[in-house]
Amino acid sequence: MKCHFCGAEDTKVIDSRPTEDGTSIRRRRECIECKKRFTTYEKYEENNTMVIKKDGTRELFNPSKVLSGMVKSCEKRPVSMDILEDAVSRIERKIMTMGVREIPSRMIGECIMDELKQIDQVAYVRFASVYREFTDLDSFYEAINKLKNDNQK
Numbered sequence: 165m166k167c168h169f170c171g172a173e174d175t176k177v178i179d180s181r182p183t184e185d186g187t188s189i190r191r192r193r194e195c196i197e198c199k200k201r202f203t204t205y206e207k208y209e210e211n212n213t214m215v216i217k218k219d220g221t222r223e224l225f226n227p228s229k230v231l232s233g234m235v236k237s238c239e240k241r242p243v244s245m246d247i248l249e250d251a252v253s254r255i256e257r258k259i260m261t262m263g264v265r266e267i268p269s270r271m272i273g274e275c276i277m278d279e280l281k282q283i284d285q286v287a288y289v290r291f292a293s294v295y296r297e298f299t300d301l302d303s304f305y306e307a308i309n310k311l312k313n314d315n316q317k
């Protein structure tokens with residue numbers, strides 16, 4: 165995001181929170197160069213993709229649901245909202261570039277796991293254990309081992 169005052173390329177986000185109606189994000193930014201501060205409102209990109217749920221019903225893709233799932237997994241972890249919001253944007257873009265009208269909820273879950281794996285491994289395991297509904301210890305260990313192997317690559 166360019167600085168509104170001096171046009172510098174680099175600004176850092178000091179604070180960000182969803183607006184009351186939940187359709188955009190309010191970001192407080194500070195320019196790295198001139199140190200001036202300004203506020204931006206970024207609308208969630210329009211995304212009309214329908215999500216096919218496990219029971220076969222459909223609902224409109226909802227980025228704030230993705231975010232709240234990730235926030236929950238990152239409870240008491242050193243992960244900032246900025247990082248999670250960026251991850252949600254990446255997931256949104258990924259889904260949009262698929263160019264499909266409907267997507268199984270399973271695929272969104274996989275996208276979230278891909279992101280969490282990079283962000284925080286404890287959060288990843290938490291999310292995976294709920295999402296994949298580990299029914300026994302073996303499948304749980306399997307996931308942990310897979311994580312370990314991925315790290316060694």
Ligand SMILES: [Zn+2]
Nearest residue numbers: 167170195198
């Ligand atoms: Zn500036």
